[in-house]
Amino acid sequence: xxxxxxxxxxIVGAACALEFSRNGWRVAIVEPAEIxxxxxxxxxxxxxxxxxxxxQFALTSYSQKLWQDLSPSLPPDVEYLPCGSLxxxxxxxxxxxxRRKYDYxxxxxxxxxxxxxxxxxEAEPNLRPGLAGGLVLKxxxxxxxxxxxxHFITEACKLGxxxxxxxxxxxxxxxxxxxxxxxxLAAANTVLxxxxxxxKMIPGLEVQPxxxxxxxxxxxPGFVNHQLIELGYLKNAHSVQTDSVAFNVQPRKTGQLLIGxxxxxxxxxxxxxxxxxSQMLARxxxxxxxxxxxxxxxxxxxxxxxxxxxLPFIGECPDRPGVYLATGHxxxxxxxxxxxxxxxxxxxxxxESAIPREPYAPNRTFAHA
Amino acid sequence: xxGVIIVGAxxxxxxxxxxxxxxGAKVTVLDDNVAVGGQxxxxxxxxxxxxxxxxxxxxxxxxxxxxxxxxxSDRRTLLLDHQGEAEELSYSKLILATGARELFLPFPGWxxxxxxxxxxxxxxxxxxxxxxNKRIVVAxxxxxxxxxxxxxxxxxxxxxxxxxxTSLRDLASFTVSLAAAHPAKLWQAVHLNPGPRYRSGxxxxxxxxxxxxxxxxxxxxxxxxxxxxxxxxxxxxxxxNTELAALLGCKVEHGAxxxxxxxxxxxxxxxxxxxxxxxGGVDTALVEGQVAGYAACGQLPQASRLQPARRKARSFARLxxxxxxxxxxxxxxGQPDTIVCRCEDVPLARLxxxxxxxxxKLHERCGMGPCQGRICGPATQFILGWEPSSVxxxxxxxxxxxxxxxxxxx
Amino acid sequence: xxxxxxxxxxxxxxxxxxTTVAAAVLIADVAAFRHSVSSQPRGPLCGMGICYxxxxxxxxxxxxxxxxxxxxxxxxxxxx
Numbered sequence: 001x002x003x004x005x006x007x008x009x010x011i012v013g014a015a016c017a018l019e020f021s022r023n024g025w026r027v028a029i030v031e032p033a034e035i036x037x038x039x040x041x042x043x044x045x046x047x048x049x050x051x052x053x054x055x056q057f058a059l060t061s062y063s064q065k066l067w068q069d070l071s072p073s074l075p076p077d078v079e080y081l082p083c084g085s086l087x088x089x090x091x092x093x094x095x096x097x098x099r100r101k102y103d104y105x106x107x108x109x110x111x112x113x114x115x116x117x118x119x120x121x122e123a124e125p126n127l128r129p130g131l132a133g134g135l136v137l138k139x140x141x142x143x144x145x146x147x148x149x150x151h152f153i154t155e156a157c158k159l160g161x162x163x164x165x166x167x168x169x170x171x172x173x174x175x176x177x178x179x180x181x182x183x184x185l186a187a188a189n190t191v192l193x194x195x196x197x198x199x200k201m202i203p204g205l206e207v208q209p210x211x212x213x214x215x216x217x218x219x220x221p222g223f224v225n226h227q228l229i230e231l232g233y234l235k236n237a238h239s240v241q242t243d244s245v246a247f248n249v250q251p252r253k254t255g256q257l258l259i260g261x262x263x264x265x266x267x268x269x270x271x272x273x274x275x276x277x278s279q280m281l282a283r284x285x286x287x288x289x290x291x292x293x294x295x296x297x298x299x300x301x302x303x304x305x306x307x308x309x310x311l312p313f314i315g316e317c318p319d320r321p322g323v324y325l326a327t328g329h330x331x332x333x334x335x336x337x338x339x340x341x342x343x344x345x346x347x348x349x350x351x352e353s354a355i356p357r358e359p360y361a362p363n364r365t366f367a368h369a
Numbered sequence: 370x371x372g373v374i375i376v377g378a379x380x381x382x383x384x385x386x387x388x389x390x391x392x393g394a395k396v397t398v399l400d401d402n403v404a405v406g407g408q409x410x411x412x413x414x415x416x417x418x419x420x421x422x423x424x425x426x427x428x429x430x431x432x433x434x435x436x437x438x439x440x441x442s443d444r445r446t447l448l449l450d451h452q453g454e455a456e457e458l459s460y461s462k463l464i465l466a467t468g469a470r471e472l473f474l475p476f477p478g479w480x481x482x483x484x485x486x487x488x489x490x491x492x493x494x495x496x497x498x499x500x501x502n503k504r505i506v507v508a509x510x511x512x513x514x515x516x517x518x519x520x521x522x523x524x525x526x527x528x529x530x531x532x533x534x535t536s537l538r539d540l541a542s543f544t545v546s547l548a549a550a551h552p553a554k555l556w557q558a559v560h561l562n563p564g565p566r567y568r569s570g571x572x573x574x575x576x577x578x579x580x581x582x583x584x585x586x587x588x589x590x591x592x593x594x595x596x597x598x599x600x601x602x603x604x605x606x607x608x609x610n611t612e613l614a615a616l617l618g619c620k621v622e623h624g625a626x627x628x629x630x631x632x633x634x635x636x637x638x639x640x641x642x643x644x645x646x647x648x649g650g651v652d653t654a655l656v657e658g659q660v661a662g663y664a665a666c667g668q669l670p671q672a673s674r675l676q677p678a679r680r681k682a683r684s685f686a687r688l689x690x691x692x693x694x695x696x697x698x699x700x701x702x703g704q705p706d707t708i709v710c711r712c713e714d715v716p717l718a719r720l721x722x723x724x725x726x727x728x729x730k731l732h733e734r735c736g737m738g739p740c741q742g743r744i745c746g747p748a749t750q751f752i753l754g755w756e757p758s759s760v761x762x763x764x765x766x767x768x769x770x771x772x773x774x775x776x777x778x779x
Numbered sequence: 780x781x782x783x784x785x786x787x788x789x790x791x792x793x794x795x796x797x798t799t800v801a802a803a804v805l806i807a808d809v810a811a812f813r814h815s816v817s818s819q820p821r822g823p824l825c826g827m828g829i830c831y832x833x834x835x836x837x838x839x840x841x842x843x844x845x846x847x848x849x850x851x852x853x854x855x856x857x858x859x
Contacts, residue, residue: 033727034725034727034728034731034732035728035732036731036732037727037728037731041731077732146731146732147732150732165724166724215769215772217769218739218766218842219816254816259769272761272762274439274441274448274762274772274774275774277772278772278773278774281769281772281773282773284769285769285770285773291769291770292768292769292770292773293768293769293770294768294769295739295766295767295768295769295842296763296766296767296768296769296772297738297739297741297763297766298737298741298761298763299761299762299763299772300761401828401847402827402828402847403847403849408827412797470825470827470829471825473824473825480815480819480821481820482810482811482812482820482821482822483810483822484824485822485823485824485825485826486824486825486826488825488826488827489823489824489825489826489827490826491826492826492827492846493799493801493802493805493823493826493846494802496797496798496799496801496802496826496846497794497795497797497798497799497802497803497806498801498802498805498806499806580810580811580820581810581811581820581822708815708819711815711821711824711830711832712816712831713816714815714816714817714819738831739831739842740829740830740831743829743830744824744825744829744830766831
């Protein structure tokens with residue numbers, strides 16, 4: 001008899017497994033494929049703070065603090081790299097946005113720094129000349145998420161959690177969770193941390209796949225120092241209808257460069273779209289011309305779980321008592337996994353949370369455009 | 370530019386090219402190496418085969434130093450990396466003669482400098498490595514061992530041991546089958562004098578040395594001994610290079626591209642010949658290259674006439690592959706600290722905790738290096754039973770700039 | 780055809796035309812072409828350009844697969 005069965009051992013499910021286990025609950029985690037093998041493996045593994053909305057800022061900054069507290073205990077294969085994020089401004093209009101963000105983050109006591117054109121060139125010599133400057137978020141960092149997910153599962157199991165590999169939860173109701181082999185787990189509650197697959201189990205759930213492409217290079221240590229993102233990234237993440245790309249390059253501890261990002265709508269085919277990948281890389285090369293001659297060794301795609309307001313679903317599923325959602329994190333799943341786990345745990349244990357939970361409630365209504 | 374594009378200028382690609390050109394097609398052959406011939410005819414010297422001369426005299430356009438990085442079978446295009454520059458090529462018919470690579474099975478010390486594949490060392494010698502008075506242990510599986518040992522001895526090397534993993538009983542049984550079904554091959558075999566120190570049921574257990582190999586420890590039954598050496602030539606047969614075919618959507622079964630009797634794959638207008646359609650050696654590649662060359666040009670009666678020769682070649686290949694397949698003991702050569710993924714230095718112990726190729730890749734970095742799992746993948750398949758994952762572009766590491774669609778279609 | 784001269788790690792050697800860089804490095808009695816991610820010495824394995832163990836720096840360009848490159852006069856080859 002379990003207190004909770006968790007569907008999905010991606011970063012969110014794994015974080016939930018550990019948090020519930022730490023609080024003394026009996027946990028089962030059910031995963032049909034590889035631990036951290038879905039969107040968790042496909043994404044860029046950044047631990048970032050974003051200020052798209054107050055609720056997004058609250059969730060990302062809270063979660064970032066939890067990651068910081070955790071970071072000393074993370075094993076080496078999680079590749080925790082406190083490189084900071086550098087939002088790159090191409091022109092004066094984007095520098096206005098830099099200054100706005102600076103004020104916003106400073107007021108909330110996040111360590112940030114404005115770089116003018118020269119300071120930017122010194123911080124990142126491989127950026128093209130002629131950029132206006134940037135904003136450094138010093139507390140942002142980068143990890144390798146599949147190993148983080150595995151670490152959380154391992155730690156959860158040490159505390160008594162049971163990992164059920166190569167099985168899938170197909171039906172969930174209060175008291176029982178049904179697996180694809182016909183067996184049933186006696187579990188008081190179920191958490192669905194299944195990314196885009198959640199909408200298959202909960203018809204009508206407003207989680208849509210948002211396809212992204214990524215490319216990783218061979219080892220070129222020192223080519224990039226911070227995670228680099230163009231300010232235009234925000235415009236792209238905003239847009240609900242059009243396919244888009246944005247410059248986003250991340251250094252890995254191995255010295256490899258991870259290059260993104262692209263967003264496409266209504267796509268279910270995981271095949272690489274050569275035209276989309278080309279567009280994405282062209283954007284990257286426009287910001288860092290030296291990338292042209294760097295060796296690309298692998299490319300892949302992944303599907304972010306996107307909701308209409310870019311905030312995840314963390315809480316009880318409407319009309320399904322005992323079934324909880326932890327999905328819809330779009331591009332911030334890694335960043336907000338820890339806060340998601342803590343908020344969900346707070347909810348089930350009937351505790352106050354460090355931040356308000358309402359903005360992420362699954363039963364919220366959306367002001368559709 | 371459309372017409373017949375052939376990927377690979379080994380025996381299969383050459384035979385296909387010459388045949389198609391003679392049938393009137395506009396033919397282009399693409400190859401990664403500096404000269405034609407693939408592995409077995411490396412260097413492309415005319416003495417190797419009359420086919421090389423026929424190619425030289427044909428109307429075929431040859432492009433060397435080029436790799437196919439990606440392709441689109443709907444648009445019938447290939448994306449090439451031609452000495453660092455991207456080019457897009459379109460085809461009407463495509464013949465894949467991408468050959469095979471050697472199967473490497475990890476053992477302690479296999480990563481020491483101067484430990485190479487059997488074909489690998491031969492390739493280096495053909496490309497200028499002098500081996501006069503060097504001691505070289507040749508080990509592994511199959512007739513290639515004898516061919517290479519003989520070649521090395523002619524180059525002045527001492528080959529103190531040829532270690533064939535196949536048992537004496539299986540070799541004897543093979544000889545009997547040759548006599549029954551392929552007497553011409555038996556006659557050839559009789560003339561392949563193995564020379565001194567050919568040992569069956571024998572394999573390398575470890576390579577010893579600090580900064581380069583100095584000796585190997587060899588096992589034969591209950592006996593183990595050390596053999597000092599300057600180089601080791603060790604590999605256990607071949608793995609078909611099916612990646613491009615798979616990327617283009619061709620059905621691949623048991624590590625070989627599925628083809629019909631005209632060498633047609635499961636994707637329209639794409640053919641596959643030789644090793645990539647199943648390890649089969651030179652004879653198979655030559656006959657299948659011709660079949661595909663005819664078939665791609667619509668000359669089906671000519672393709673048909675080659676069916677008996679094709680069947681015979683494939684039948685011999687099956688017998689060869691069955692006889693010389695790696696034995697179970699080779700699964701146990703690797704120790705916990707033996708490196709399996711050389712690009713990322715992942716030892717066997719770390720792979721034991723994974724339950725699939727993908728899990729090993731995501732959690733242990735196995736297969737995440739520039740060889741893209743070409744060396745470690747088949748090894749893990751043999752040792753751990755893992756099926757490989759699906760193939761994605763780029764098929765080979767290539768400059769990021771080459772993935773930008775700035776180039777016009779040729 | 781006359782032999783050609785090139786340098787391997789600063790040392791000049793003379794080799795036959797048509798020799799690959801990989802063979803030249805071995806002729807120069809260098810066995811470690813590169814070091815692996817955990818600093819083990821490595822040299823060519825497959826001889827056909829797919830294992831990436833034979834990589835050296837040729838005329839300043841890193842990650843060159845030496846078994847696939849024919850020597851040119853005056854080439855500067857560096858192992859890493």
